[in-house]
Every structure is written in C-alpha cells, then in structure tokens.
Amino acid sequence: MQEAASPEEQGAAGGEGTTTDDAGSSSTGGSDAKAEGGAADPEGTGQFQQELPLSGGTAGGQSAAGAPDTAARPPQTTADDRVTGDMPLSDGPSAAKAGTIVVDGVKYVVNADGVTATVAGWHDTAVPAGDLAIVAKVVSGADAYLVTSVADEAFKGCTDLRTVALPDSLENMGKDAFAECPAFESFAVGERNEAFAAFDGMLFDAPLETLVRCPEGKRGTALLPDTAKKVDEGAFDGCAQLAVIEAGPDNQAFATVDNILYSKDHTTLLHAPARTVAAALALETKTVAAGSFAQCDGLASLLSLGSVETVEGGAFSFEAFANVVVALASGDNYDARKAVWERAGFSRFQEPADPGTVQAPAPGEGGFAFELLDDYTLAVSWSGGSGEPDADLTIPTSGQVNDVSYRVSAIAPGGFAGIERLTNVQIRAPITKVGDNAFAGCANLSSVTLEEGVASLGAGAFAGTAVESVAIPASISFVGERVFSDCSALSRILTFSNAADVAPDVLAGCSGVSVYCPVAPDGTYPWNIGLPAAGNHRCAYGLSFAPEPLTLAMGESADLFAGGTCEVPQGCELAYSYPATPLSVDNGQATGKKPGTSEVTATLSLDGIELARATRTVEVCEAAAEETEDEGSDEVGRGADDKPAGETVQNEVLPSEAHEDDLVLLGEEYPMLSMAAMLGTSETFEVDAPTGQKLICTVLSSTAGTSDRRVSVAAADPTSCEGALEIPATVSGGGEEYKVVEVAYRGFYYSEIESVALPSSIETVGNDAFYGCFRLREVVFEGSGATIIGDNAFLGCRVLGAIELPAGTTSIGSRAFALCAALADMVVPDSVTTLGARAFESCSSLASLVVGKGVDSIPGLFVMRCPLLTDIVVLGTIQAFDPTAFDSADASGMVVRVSTKAQQTLWTEANDANGFGLDPANIVVAGELCTVRFEPSNGGSLLSSALSRRERLSPSLQRRHGTALDLPDGMFKIFPVPVGVSLPP
Numbered sequence: 001m002q003e004a005a006s007p008e009e010q011g012a013a014g015g016e017g018t019t020t021d022d023a024g025s026s027s028t029g030g031s032d033a034k035a036e037g038g039a040a041d042p043e044g045t046g047q048f049q050q051e052l053p054l055s056g057g058t059a060g061g062q063s064a065a066g067a068p069d070t071a072a073r074p075p076q077t078t079a080d081d082r083v084t085g086d087m088p089l090s091d092g093p094s095a096a097k098a099g100t101i102v103v104d105g106v107k108y109v110v111n112a113d114g115v116t117a118t119v120a121g122w123h124d125t126a127v128p129a130g131d132l133a134i135v136a137k138v139v140s141g142a143d144a145y146l147v148t149s150v151a152d153e154a155f156k157g158c159t160d161l162r163t164v165a166l167p168d169s170l171e172n173m174g175k176d177a178f179a180e181c182p183a184f185e186s187f188a189v190g191e192r193n194e195a196f197a198a199f200d201g202m203l204f205d206a207p208l209e210t211l212v213r214c215p216e217g218k219r220g221t222a223l224l225p226d227t228a229k230k231v232d233e234g235a236f237d238g239c240a241q242l243a244v245i246e247a248g249p250d251n252q253a254f255a256t257v258d259n260i261l262y263s264k265d266h267t268t269l270l271h272a273p274a275r276t277v278a279a280a281l282a283l284e285t286k287t288v289a290a291g292s293f294a295q296c297d298g299l300a301s302l303l304s305l306g307s308v309e310t311v312e313g314g315a316f317s318f319e320a321f322a323n324v325v326v327a328l329a330s331g332d333n334y335d336a337r338k339a340v341w342e343r344a345g346f347s348r349f350q351e352p353a354d355p356g357t358v359q360a361p362a363p364g365e366g367g368f369a370f371e372l373l374d375d376y377t378l379a380v381s382w383s384g385g386s387g388e389p390d391a392d393l394t395i396p397t398s399g400q401v402n403d404v405s406y407r408v409s410a411i412a413p414g415g416f417a418g419i420e421r422l423t424n425v426q427i428r429a430p431i432t433k434v435g436d437n438a439f440a441g442c443a444n445l446s447s448v449t450l451e452e453g454v455a456s457l458g459a460g461a462f463a464g465t466a467v468e469s470v471a472i473p474a475s476i477s478f479v480g481e482r483v484f485s486d487c488s489a490l491s492r493i494l495t496f497s498n499a500a501d502v503a504p505d506v507l508a509g510c511s512g513v514s515v516y517c518p519v520a521p522d523g524t525y526p527w528n529i530g531l532p533a534a535g536n537h538r539c540a541y542g543l544s545f546a547p548e549p550l551t552l553a554m555g556e557s558a559d560l561f562a563g564g565t566c567e568v569p570q571g572c573e574l575a576y577s578y579p580a581t582p583l584s585v586d587n588g589q590a591t592g593k594k595p596g597t598s599e600v601t602a603t604l605s606l607d608g609i610e611l612a613r614a615t616r617t618v619e620v621c622e623a624a625a626e627e628t629e630d631e632g633s634d635e636v637g638r639g640a641d642d643k644p645a646g647e648t649v650q651n652e653v654l655p656s657e658a659h660e661d662d663l664v665l666l667g668e669e670y671p672m673l674s675m676a677a678m679l680g681t682s683e684t685f686e687v688d689a690p691t692g693q694k695l696i697c698t699v700l701s702s703t704a705g706t707s708d709r710r711v712s713v714a715a716a717d718p719t720s721c722e723g724a725l726e727i728p729a730t731v732s733g734g735g736e737e738y739k740v741v742e743v744a745y746r747g748f749y750y751s752e753i754e755s756v757a758l759p760s761s762i763e764t765v766g767n768d769a770f771y772g773c774f775r776l777r778e779v780v781f782e783g784s785g786a787t788i789i790g791d792n793a794f795l796g797c798r799v800l801g802a803i804e805l806p807a808g809t810t811s812i813g814s815r816a817f818a819l820c821a822a823l824a825d826m827v828v829p830d831s832v833t834t835l836g837a838r839a840f841e842s843c844s845s846l847a848s849l850v851v852g853k854g855v856d857s858i859p860g861l862f863v864m865r866c867p868l869l870t871d872i873v874v875l876g877t878i879q880a881f882d883p884t885a886f887d888s889a890d891a892s893g894m895v896v897r898v899s900t901k902a903q904q905t906l907w908t909e910a911n912d913a914n915g916f917g918l919d920p921a922n923i924v925v926a927g928e929l930c931t932v933r934f935e936p937s938n939g940g941s942l943l944s945s946a947l948s949r950r951e952r953l954s955p956s957l958q959r960r961h962g963t964a965l966d967l968p969d970g971m972f973k974i975f976p977v978p979v980g981v982s983l984p985p
Contacts, residue, residue, distance in 0.1 A: 103581050104581060106134065107122065108135075111145075128155060129158070130162050131603070133164075133600070133601055136170075137596050137597040146169045148169055151174045158181050164188070165187075166193065168193045172195075178215065179238060184216050185218055186613075189615070191615075200223040204225070209227055214239050220241070220475075222242055222246065224245070226252075241274070244430055267285065275397070280406070281302065281308065287312065288312060289312055294317055299323075300323070300405040303352055303404070304328055311343070320346075321346055324346065324348065328350075328352075329351065350404050352402075353401045353402045354372070355373060358372075365383075366388060368380055376406060380412060381411070388421045393424065395426065408431055412435050417441055417442070418440070420442065421444070423445060423446055425439065425447070427454055429451050432454060433455065434456065446467060446489065452475050455477050456476070463482050467490055468492075471494045473496055481503040482503070485505065490513050492515075493513060493515045497518065499526055502526040513534075520540070539571075543564075543567075543602055543604050550562075552583070560588050560616060564616075577600070578598055578599065583596075593620065598617070599615050600618050683699045684699070693722075693725055698744060699733075711731060714743070719752075725748075725756045727759060727762070740759060748769060753773055757780045758780065762785050764786070765788065777801065783808075786808070789805070795815050795818045807830075810854075813836045815838045819842045823845060833854040833856070837882070838861040838862075844866070846869050850873040851874045856879045857880040861885070862889075894918060903925075
C-alpha cells in the first residue's frame, strides 16, 4: 500500500488526487447570505506525457492516411504565464494512441480508439483521500479525450477515500474499482450521465433500476429507490457497517422484512446486511439465496416460523454451520422443515420462545433485560439491582432469550430513565424505536448519537437530560411530545429531514436552541421553535445546482449556483471539490483556466457533519490561440516527476471497458480447512506437486493390506499457489502410496494458478474447488475420470476460455461454471445425467451450448445472464423443465436445436406454459449430428469434416472461427454440429 504524499510531494507529482485547500478546493465560513470564501486557488499541473501508438495502429509519425504529421509546436504559455508544453500529435486526423495523462494526481490512460480515456488510478504517491472528482475530459494540446471508463481496481485500497464524483461522460465501471476503501461513503454522479446515477450515496444505472455498487463505508441503512429491480452481484461486498437494506412499500421488485432484502412476495431471501446478528425470516420464505448471509460474520441465530424449501449453496459461510442456532417452532412437518436446514449444513436447533417472554439478570444483579415482542424482536431496558451501566453506553442490537438470539428493535418505555451514571448513549440500527421516557431524568446524559435507521422518538424520550446537541437522522419520521423538554443545556438540533410528524411542544422549557433543518420550498417547517421570547432559532440550509452544465470560456467567471439554491446558515462551512487544472472556484464563482469538462462538488457542513452536497458539470471551452500564447517564452513546462511536459511517465495497457458480467460475487475469504479438520478423523500430510507447489493430502480411505488407499488434495496455502499446476495421480505419505481421487472442498480457493492438469485418477472436483481463480486459463482432464463436478467448482474463473469435460462426467453442480466470463463454447458430455441450476450463470461470452444425451431435465436459471448465447443444441430426451429455466435470460434470439419432432413439440409447450420467451420458430429439429475437426496445416488449420451430406457450421461458431483457426501445430478441437446447418465453402 502506498502512503499518502505530503502536499509538497503531491505538487511535484502533478497535482492532488483530491483537490483540497490549496489545489482545487475552497471553503468559506457561513453566513445567512450566500457563501463567503477564501482566495482563488492556484492552478494545478495536469500534464500529458507523450502518447505512443498502439500495436496495430499507425506509428512512426504518420497520420492515418500515411502522410507525415506536422511537427509539434513549441511549448505554449497560458494566460497566467504557466508553461504547459502542450504537444499536439498532428494537425490532421488523429490516429489511435496510447499514453498517460496525469490530472491532479489521477492517471488517465488513452484508449485504443484514440478518442476516449480510462481512469487508471493514482500517480506515484498521490493516493486519493477525502473527496475525489473525476474529470469528464482530459486535454493535451489540440487533442481531447472523453473519460468513459474506470479501470478494474483503479482505486482499490484507498483507505482514506470518502466520496467520489463521477462525470456525465462515464459509461463503464471496472470490477473492484473502489474495493478495500473502508471509509468510502458515497457516490455523486453528473445529472446528464446516461449510464449511471446516484441514490442515497450508492451507484445505480441511469434509470435507477440496478444497484451497481454500495460504498464499503456506508453505515446504518441502505435505501433502495422505488424503481429498483435488480442488485448486481457483489454490490454489497465489503459493506461491513450496513445494518438495514430498506426497500420502500412502493417498490415492485423488492421488500424488506426484519431489515433484510427479499423478493416482493417475500418468498426469496436475497441479502442480509453484514451487521445482522439475528434474523427472523419472513413467514413466506421458501428460498435462501446464494451469498445472502455470506458476509454476516457475527450471525448467531435464524428464526424460521415458515417452511423454507431451499438453502442455496454459498448462502452462508462455512463457520455459520457450526455456530448459528436455527430456531424452529414445533408442530406440523417439523422433521421435514428441520431436514432442509440439516442438508444445508446446520446442526444446532432450538425451540423459539413465546412472545412476552422476558430474559432478565439474576435477582440483585444489574444488567440488560430483554422482552420478546410479537414480531420476534426485542425491547431492551436496564434492570437495576446492584449494578449500573457504563457511563458511555452503546445500546445492544441483539440479545438472547432462552439461548436464542433475537434482534433488538426498541428501547422499552422508561427503559433507562433516571440513571444518573449515563453521560453518553449511542443508539444504532437496527434499533428503530426509542420508547416514551426512555432516558427521561438522566441528569448527566450530555451526548446522544442516533444512527440512520432510527425511526421514532417517543414522548419525553430525553426530557430533563443534560443533552447539549443532537443530530436527527433522515430516517426519523415521528418525534413525540416534549422529547427534549426542560433540557437546559440544549443549544443545537440538527435534522436531516423535515419529519412528517413532530409534536409542537418538543422544545418546551428550552431556550436559545438553534434548529438546523433542510430548506422547505413552501416555507412550512414541522419543528416549532416556540415563542420569540424563548430565543430559539430556525436555521434552514440547502444546496442545489441547476441541472444544465455551466459553460465557461477560458478566463471567464460565472455563479455556480445560478438557477439553484445556496442557503448557508451562520456557523456552517461551504467547501468545493474539483480538479484544479481546468478551473478554480472562489466564493461560489467558477473561473475557467484550461479546456476540459469537470464536476464541481459543493459540500455544506457544520462542525464536520455533512449537511448537504451537490454536483454540477462545468465545461471550459478552448480560447483563441492568440489569447494563450506568449511568444517571448522559451521555457519548457514541467510534468509529473519534474520531467519536461511531453516526456513519458509510463506506457500502460489498461482495459478500456468494464463489463457488468465481470462482477463476481465471491463472498469473503474464509480460512482454509483441510478435509481432515472437517471430518475430525482423517490424517493429512504434505507433498510437492510435480510443478513445485505445496499440496495438502487428506486420507479418505486406507485399508491395511490392500491397495485401497485414497486421498483428496488441496493447496497448502492457496494465496501462494500460482502458475502452472500439475496434480499427481499418486502420492506417498508415511511410507504408503495413495491414489489421488478428489480435489478437496475449496482446495484451490482464490489461488493464483494459471493452468491445472488433473490426472485420470480424479473422480471428484469438490464444491468451490477452484472458486475465484481469476488467473486460471486452462484446465486439462486426463482420461475419462472426474465423474462429479461440484457446486461452484469453477465459479469466477473469468479468463477460462474453454474446457473439455471428461467423457465419464456424470454430474455438474449448481453454478459450477458461473461467472466464467471468457467461456465461449460449452459441451456437456453424453455421460452427464445431472445438470445443476445456474450452472452457466453470467458466462457473458458464451455463444454456443451443447447439452448431451444424458440430461433429461432443464434446470432453473439454465442460461441466466448469457447475453451472447444464440445456439443451444439439446441431444437428449428432455422430460421436465424448471419454470425458471430461462429467467434473467434474453431468450428471444436463441435457437434451440432438438433431436426429434416430439421434443420440438414438448419444448414449444413448455415455452408457452412457462413464458420462457423463446421464439417458437427458433425451436427446430436438428436431425442427426456429426463432428467437425480442426487440423493443423502450415502453421494454421484447415476445416475438414466427416459429413454424410452437405452441411455447414452453426452460425455462432461460424462467426467466431470462420474457415480457419490459428491453432498451434498438433492441436485440434471437436465440436458437435447439427445436420442441416451449412458449412463454409
């Protein structure tokens, strides 16, 4: 991890990653008028370091037409006498170029198209912190590049990054672009962006239908808009501080039950926030989805009053099976209901308590008391006895009743009233209700923290306390009578929403209180500040910009807030964040300095608490050449690293696009457990693979005096297992030879291997065996072994371009090849009889799928999110279809080729009955099938076929392979091809 540079070092590196104070940021103390601020900021030093031709493009100083480019002009001097050394590459048409532009410490790499750029991360030691604004356009001399993408892992590990403003031009967001950023709280997106939008600080697609990413540092509640229909996999990864995922009652796709996200009908539990300790499942729950509790490290109990039918693989971490108590009510079908959870891996079961049950400390002892409410959540209070709570008290968010954990949803009426020891109280989500008089009369209670998610403050909740100031979160919808009455020390209330129901006497007996609340356009405010004699004040605040961009010429200034709102009460601070190179902001006035398009973010705060934030696009247009040239100057500008502008910092190859299907939900990293540890009986020993990696072998069977000695194999340390891996067919341990028959559960989980050769002795590739092997490109099975491919076996192997399964494979597990984004063609052998649900989910390059003769049923979510899939060949006799087989798939363009007329009829009927979305005309009979072989010839390959009559390659293979493949000598591929599909001449 790089450390943040000092301001001096950042200046030398070409600008700051986040413009603060002296570079691209200004702030102002508040007044009741518009912002008053400091001096204009000096210009940043975003420079360009020599664009180099991409391979395959024009090079050597030639234009696209082949004519020599005009010589680069000498360095120019801008209007403020800063030498920039702009170097246009040509006066004619631009060719595709590669290079790096550094603007305020952020690197932008020119894409292969020569007209767009990708945000690549930060330059040198200028690690972004605080607020980061990504520019919409980067400029070098006569060349301008629209910023359209953020690269994979671009800002990964920026531990102090807090907010990010994305420009209107952005089209693609790379995988893990903001991973491992624990302080990252919110996205802001330009109003005119056609790909993305922000809501509640989270990143969505532009229609607010798909949640793309929740910032890892978001705390308390994540609120989904009513328009939301989908949550991308991995959207909540790393969000360790989330306690509630809230979907409003008007949302048509999702619902929230007990702070957990469900499908609208409550039948599928989709995602539990990471801070979930105890979960009461909705009565209607039938399915617990994969990954739904994978990040809940503190999960202690599950209450299921209904009949759950399916717990999908990966729904829980391995540790949960040993630690979590499942509370099941006795009664009808108890054994069947229990069996579902036992099959999933759970072993601890308990009868839930009856509502009304109270768990209190032993007589004479002090401690928390919990009462089980009708909704199976708890109300908490303090039971006196001889003890008192800590002076600094965090109200617990869960508690146990009869050895089962439940969520605390309320602080009981009078629950902590009159406890003089209390000085500071924190009330966190998922607590939603503070009961009447909950802390009344706590004479020394001076500080109260209410986290987002708290919804109701009961009558007199903090009456007669020493509270000095309090922030009311936006989630508060009810404030009861006299909540802060007779609080003589109270001087400030800060509210983040104008709650609909606020009692008129909330401040009875208080004087000199300033109530900060959002501007109400109609001038109606629910907070009654009382008679003028009380000396209470209402301080309305608010920021908004006009939706259209602000356009400036170089040197021109204009009011950022024209057409918007800027209300900055006394005591508040207004600050601006923006790239310093193209513009400056002073006292709300933006001034253009260099051509470019940028986002300016204004932030209003009070004593470090953010009140409001707004973002506006500012476009600075090019000025005439005579206005920016200084012919008397012969200096050469300095770029990053104090090199002359135009000198290369580095020439990098970066992705120009990021694809949604590359987003892989891989859960959290769990400690590797050997199979012996799981079974508790078998021995383990370590060996070296033929390719040098350390392997752990677990004895599965070892019968004395026989050759029946078998082991499973796993990486001794997956994080250091890399490169080409060959798994041996036999190993020696303790003087005995063993046959390697299994790749263990999570055997190479998250490893760095790039290829693997599996011996013919392998019978089983275990669940999660190669899960998350991002670098794995090649898998070779020797012989006809590997009868079982487990659940998630190759999930997330995103560069695995092809795999040929052995002829003896009988079972392919659920999600076995999910998120293998490079997999283009797949053949399921005839020997396979079991094909798991979602086996090919999000294989975004998959275009051709052949299902062998042994498969007789089409599973659920069969080809989920396979956007390029057009050809499906089904060789067997299908007898059953899961109704969700083609859910989340665009089936309208798919051609399904079946073996008989009867199968065509069956597929057509299933399509109509289940709404698969297939075009009936595309369900066709293929007739007999044959093979096409690709053989080497003169360094390439010729297409030959053993065909009984004239046929052609299927359209998808034709598009990808044409009539020749550049295969290495001695290599060939075999594809089944339906008769009746023509071959190229």
